[in-house]
Amino acid sequence: MSDRPTSRLLQGMRLAAYGGAYFFAAGAFMSYWPVWLRDRGVSDTEIGTLFMSRQIVAVIATLSVGWIAHRLGGPRGVIVALGIGAIVMMGAYQFSYSFLAIFVVTMIWGFLWSPPMPLYDGVLVTETKKHGLDYARVRMWSSVAFIFGTFIAGIAVDRYGPPWVLYVGMASIVLLAPLALLLPAAAPRAAAAAEPGHAPFRVADLLRQPAFLLFLLACGLCQASHSVLYSFGTLTWRGAGIDDVTISALWAESVAIEIVLMLFGGWLLGRLGVCGLIALGLAAGLVRWTAMAFTTELWALVLLQALHSCTFAACHLGAMAFLQRALPAHGAAIGQSLYYALGTGATQAVVYQFSGILYSEYGQRAFLGMTVVSAIGMCAVIALARTWNGGLLVGHTQVPLPR
Numbered sequence: 001m002s003d004r005p006t007s008r009l010l011q012g013m014r015l016a017a018y019g020g021a022y023f024f025a026a027g028a029f030m031s032y033w034p035v036w037l038r039d040r041g042v043s044d045t046e047i048g049t050l051f052m053s054r055q056i057v058a059v060i061a062t063l064s065v066g067w068i069a070h071r072l073g074g075p076r077g078v079i080v081a082l083g084i085g086a087i088v089m090m091g092a093y094q095f096s097y098s099f100l101a102i103f104v105v106t107m108i109w110g111f112l113w114s115p116p117m118p119l120y121d122g123v124l125v126t127e128t129k130k131h132g133l134d135y136a137r138v139r140m141w142s143s144v145a146f147i148f149g150t151f152i153a154g155i156a157v158d159r160y161g162p163p164w165v166l167y168v169g170m171a172s173i174v175l176l177a178p179l180a181l182l183l184p185a186a187a188p189r190a191a192a193a194a195e196p197g198h199a200p201f202r203v204a205d206l207l208r209q210p211a212f213l214l215f216l217l218a219c220g221l222c223q224a225s226h227s228v229l230y231s232f233g234t235l236t237w238r239g240a241g242i243d244d245v246t247i248s249a250l251w252a253e254s255v256a257i258e259i260v261l262m263l264f265g266g267w268l269l270g271r272l273g274v275c276g277l278i279a280l281g282l283a284a285g286l287v288r289w290t291a292m293a294f295t296t297e298l299w300a301l302v303l304l305q306a307l308h309s310c311t312f313a314a315c316h317l318g319a320m321a322f323l324q325r326a327l328p329a330h331g332a333a334i335g336q337s338l339y340y341a342l343g344t345g346a347t348q349a350v351v352y353q354f355s356g357i358l359y360s361e362y363g364q365r366a367f368l369g370m371t372v373v374s375a376i377g378m379c380a381v382i383a384l385a386r387t388w389n390g391g392l393l394v395g396h397t398q399v400p401l402p403r
Contacts, residue, residue, distance in 0.1 A: 019142035024172035027149025031251040032165040039162035048356010055349030058114035065115035066337020075119035083176030085112040118340035136265030147252040154248020211388035220347035221377030222315040225370040227355040240296035254308035261309040275385040281315030285374030293367035
């Protein structure tokens with residue numbers, strides 16, 4: 001039985017607050033971090049190396065921290081600790097000027113910054129289901145915060161210069177630990193173990209499932225196909241003469257359209273199914289990356305950035321729906337950690353380095369490499385649709401749901 005409307009609203013606000021702070025900083029960093037690195041004298045190939053190395057550390061961190069949270073029976077305390085560490089590392093970046101110093105700080109930062117997201121998403125998936133909330137609508141506020149972070153970073157860089165990317169991100173990072181305390185505490189381990197109809201499972205049991213591996217591959221490649229955009233999109237557009245305020249508007253537009261899709265996420269999931277949503281993201285990637293390889297015309301970029309609603313949001317909603325249906329609730333933390341570490345993390349680590357090499361050799365044409373990545377992902381999701389029956393992959397198998 002779901003909570004009363006007022007209680008559900010308050011619960012939704014508690015859940016959304018942490019995501020808002022996290023994604024405000026993510027918006028500033030994702031759109032303008034390469035500009036900050038360039039300002040510190042880091043080359044394009046070194047930027048690719050930093051992104052790739054950070055992702056490798058993120059894989060290790062996400063798996064190990066996810067396992068710790070799983071063993072502790074809840075992620076809240078872990079998320080608080082990581083938030084405190086993030087504040088310290090922001091200060092370390094301020095005093096890092098050589099590539100070696102930036103590299104060392106980036107490795108530590110990757111360990112602190114990446115694990116909270118899967119842990120937070122695990123809480124969101126579980127709690128929204130528990131309280132009868134729409135996951136997409138709660139997660140939508142993270143996208144709103146991302147837009148504000150992007151806009152404010154763009155304006156700050158335009159007026160005060162690249163160093164302000166760090167300062168804008170720090171403004172919300174200091175809120176991560178306090179807002180993490182608002183997240184619900186985990187249920188007692190005994191209660192989780194007694195979850196009706198859901199038997200305990202080992203990580204190895206999940207990794208032996210072909211459907212889970214195909215899911216990791218399909219969603220991982222869809223998200224990794226953004227690598228050239230995330231690493232070099234802003235630099236490409238700056239090189240084409242587009243000003244920083246317009247660039248920040250392009251980033252904000254992509255997420256604004258993403259919010260619209262999230263508002264109709266439940267409807268789309270009902271029409272397309274889990275695999276259909278993931279396939280929609282990959283199909284949009286084939287169009288988006290091919291076009292971005294050949295144009296920097298503003299009108300075209302406006303249209304292509306709107307496809308972020310599919311390449312990111314549709315795929316992400318499909319991924320969260322898959323994890324909710326394929327794993328029992330007590331496996332949310334470890335399932336999310338495996339997805340973020342092996343699916344998006346390990347895949348992006350490889351593709352980020354590949355992107356740096358491609359961009360240093362071919363410039364804007366590097367986007368064509370992301371078209372190939374999307375095509376491989378499409379093959380994986382087609383195989384997933386033929387392999388998975390829509391039900392639990394581990395534990396007691398329930399009545400299959402639409403895929």
